[in-house]
Amino acid sequence: MxxxxxxxxxxxxxxxxxxxxxxxxxxxxxxxxxxxxxxxxxxxRSAVDHPLADPQAALRSALRDPIASPSLHDIAARALERTSGGRARAGIVFNDISRATPNDVMLPVIIEELRDAGIRDEHITLFNATGTHRENSVDELRMILSDDLVRRYTIVQNDCTAEGVHTEIGTTAAGNRVKVMTQFLDQDIRIATGFIEPHFFAGFSGGGKAVVPGLAHLETILHNHGPHHMDHPDAIWGKTEGNPLWEDLAEAAALAEPVFLVNVTMTPDQRITAVFTGDRVEAHAAGCRHVARHALVPxxxxxxxxxxxxxxxxxxxxxxxxxxxxxxxxxxxxxxxxxxxxxxxxxxxxxxxxxxxxxxxxxxxxxxxxxxxxxxxxxxxxxxxxxxxxxxxxxxxxxxxxxxxxxxxxxxxxxxxxxxxxxxxxxxxxxxxxxxxxxxxxxxxxxxxxxxx
CATH class of the missing domain: 3.90.226.30 (LarA, C-terminal domain)
Incomplete structure (x- = not known):
C-alpha cells in the first residue's frame, strides 16, 4: 500500500x-x-475571566447582598426566632472530590455568617453531595474541606442506595418521584454550594444539582438521567431552558425549598472569578450567563x-x-x-x-x-x-x-x-x-x- x-x-x-x-x-x-x-x-480556550483579588471578601459581600433573597444573616436570624431555645439547624451542601469546588475557601465564610447570626457550631452539618459517586474517605474530606472543618463539624455523605434515609417530597411533571435526604430536609437553614461550569447534558453545573442529584435517592437520579434524556437533542452543553433533563432536575430541587444558593465561577487553574448567591433560580441563571460569555467559544x-x-x-x-x-x-x-x-x-x-x-x-x-x-x-x-x-x-x-x-x-x-x-x-x-x-x-x-x- x-x-x-x-x-x-x-x-x-x-x-x-x-x-x-x-x-x-x-x-x-x-x-x-x-x-x-x-x-x-x-x-x-475560553475567554479570559480574571480571578478576584480577595475572594473571601467577595463571598462575604455576596452573602450580605444576595440576588432576589434576604441576606444569609437575616435568614439565619429568622430561623433562630422560629425555633425554640435558639436551636436552629443549618445544613451546608458541598461538592465531593470529583469537583474542583473551592470548599476550603467558601465554607469558612458561610459558617462565619451563620455564627455571627447566632447559629452554634454543633447545629451546623455539612452534607457531601455524592449523588451516585462513592463516599469520600476521611483523608479525601480533609483535602477538599480542611482539617479544621472535618474536625469541627458533623459530615454526612449521601448514600443514594440506602433505604430509610431519603424522604419522598413530590413528583415532577415528567413523573419523577423525588426523594431527598431526610436529614437535609430537617434543617431549618438549607444552603447549597457549588461552582458553575458548562455541563454535558444538564447545560450547566451548580444550582439545584447540589440537591438533585447530589442528595437524592438512586431512583430519582435514574429517572432524571434516563435514556429518554440522554438521547434528547436539547440535553446538551450550555443549555438549560428547553433542556428536559435540567428542567426536571430544577423542578425536583424546587421541592426541597427553601434553599439559599452559594455558587462561584473559576479560572481553569481553579481561582474564583465571581460569586452568585441568593435565590436558587435567579442566582444560578446570573452565574450561567457569566459562564456562557467566557466558556462558549464559536x-x-x-x-x-x-x-x-x-x-x-x-x-x-x-x-x-x-x-x-x-x-x-x-x-x-x-x-x-x-x-x-x-x-x-x-x-x-x-x-x-x-x-x-x-x-x-x-x-x-x-x-x-x-x-x-x-x-x-x-x-x-x-x-x-x-x-x-x-x-x-x-x-x-x-x-x-x-x-x-x-x-x-x-x-x-x-x-x-x-x-x-x-x-x-x-x-x-x-x-x-x-x-x-x-x-x-x-x-x-x-x-x-x-x-x-
Whole structure:
C-alpha cells in the first residue's frame, strides 16, 4: 500500500519536524504536547475571566447582598426566632472530590455568617453531595474541606442506595418521584454550594444539582438521567431552558425549598472569578450567563482530529469523568473523525459503580446503546456509558493515560495510546489528506459552538 504523503510525514520522528508546543491540563501538573505545525492546529480556550483579588471578601459581600433573597444573616436570624431555645439547624451542601469546588475557601465564610447570626457550631452539618459517586474517605474530606472543618463539624455523605434515609417530597411533571435526604430536609437553614461550569447534558453545573442529584435517592437520579434524556437533542452543553433533563432536575430541587444558593465561577487553574448567591433560580441563571460569555467559544468548522484534556485534577480522576472531555470534543469532530482525550485516570474506570461493567461488556457502541435503551435496564452510571457510546458512533476515540493501558479499557468503545503525539500520528495514518486538528487544552471548561445550520 502506498501511503499518502501526509501519512509518511506523520511517521517521521518529531525532532525532524517543526512543531507547535501546547500545554494541556492533565492531573495536577499538566502535560506538554507537540503537534506538527504543518497541521496548523487550532487551539481553543475560553475567554479570559480574571480571578478576584480577595475572594473571601467577595463571598462575604455576596452573602450580605444576595440576588432576589434576604441576606444569609437575616435568614439565619429568622430561623433562630422560629425555633425554640435558639436551636436552629443549618445544613451546608458541598461538592465531593470529583469537583474542583473551592470548599476550603467558601465554607469558612458561610459558617462565619451563620455564627455571627447566632447559629452554634454543633447545629451546623455539612452534607457531601455524592449523588451516585462513592463516599469520600476521611483523608479525601480533609483535602477538599480542611482539617479544621472535618474536625469541627458533623459530615454526612449521601448514600443514594440506602433505604430509610431519603424522604419522598413530590413528583415532577415528567413523573419523577423525588426523594431527598431526610436529614437535609430537617434543617431549618438549607444552603447549597457549588461552582458553575458548562455541563454535558444538564447545560450547566451548580444550582439545584447540589440537591438533585447530589442528595437524592438512586431512583430519582435514574429517572432524571434516563435514556429518554440522554438521547434528547436539547440535553446538551450550555443549555438549560428547553433542556428536559435540567428542567426536571430544577423542578425536583424546587421541592426541597427553601434553599439559599452559594455558587462561584473559576479560572481553569481553579481561582474564583465571581460569586452568585441568593435565590436558587435567579442566582444560578446570573452565574450561567457569566459562564456562557467566557466558556462558549464559536468555531466555524468541524475537525478531523480533536485533542482534549479533561480539565486536569480532580476531574480527570477516571474514565467515567473523562467522558465529559470527550463530549466537548465531540461537538466539533467531523463524523468518522478522531477524538483524543488525555486524562490521568488515577481512579481507574473506576472499579466502583456500574460504569466499568457496562462498557467492558459491550461488544460495540450500537449494541451498548440498544441495551441501555431497553426498558428493563435502569442502573446507576448508565448515562455516562450512554454518552460514551453515542460519541463512539460518531468518531473514533483514543485515551491517553499513564494509569490505564489497552487491557484496562473498553476496547469496543475506545483505543489507547501512550502519548498524544502517538495518537495523532496513528490517526493521521488513517487519513488520505492532511488532517485538520483542534486542541482543547482545558477540556470541558471550553465549549466549542458550531454555527447553527
Amino acid at each position: 502506498v501511503l499518502h504523503q501526509q501519512a509518511q510525514l506523520a511517521m517521521l520522528p518529531m525532532r525532524r519536524r517543526r512543531v507547535v508546543k501546547i500545554r494541556i491540563a492533565y492531573g495536577k501538573h499538566g502535560l506538554d504536547i507537540e503537534v506538527p505545525d504543518s497541521y496548523q492546529p487550532v487551539v481553543l 468555531v466555524d468548522r468541524a475537525f478531523d482530529i480533536v485533542v482534549t484534556s479533561n480539565s486536569g485534577y480532580p476531574l480527570d480522576l477516571n474514565l467515567y469523568q473523562a467522558v465529559k472531555g470527550m463530549s466537548a470534543a465531540g461537538r466539533i469532530v467531523r463524523p468518522g473523525g478522531q477524538i483524543i482525550v488525555a486524562a490521568e485516570c488515577w481512579d481507574g474506570l473506576p472499579d466502583h459503580g456500574l460504569f466499568a461493567t457496562l462498557v467492558m461488556e459491550a461488544g460495540s457502541a450500537d449494541e451498548l446503546l440498544d441495551r441501555l435503551r431497553g426498558e428493563d435496564l435502569r442502573v446507576r452510571d448508565a448515562w455516562q456509558a450512554h454518552i460514551l457510546a453515542l460519541l463512539r458512533t460518531k468518531a473514533e476515540i483514543t485515551l491517553v493515560s499513564d494509569r490505564l493501558t489497552t487491557g484496562d479499557i473498553p476496547q469496543a468503545l475506545c483505543g489507547w495510546a501512550p502519548t498524544v503525539e502517538d495518537a495523532i500520528r496513528d490517526a493521521a495514518l488513517q487519513m488520505d489528506h492532511t488532517p485538520s486538528i483542534c486542541i482543547l487544552p482545558d477540556g470541558p471548561l471550553t465549549i466549542p459552538v458550531l454555527p447553527v445550520k
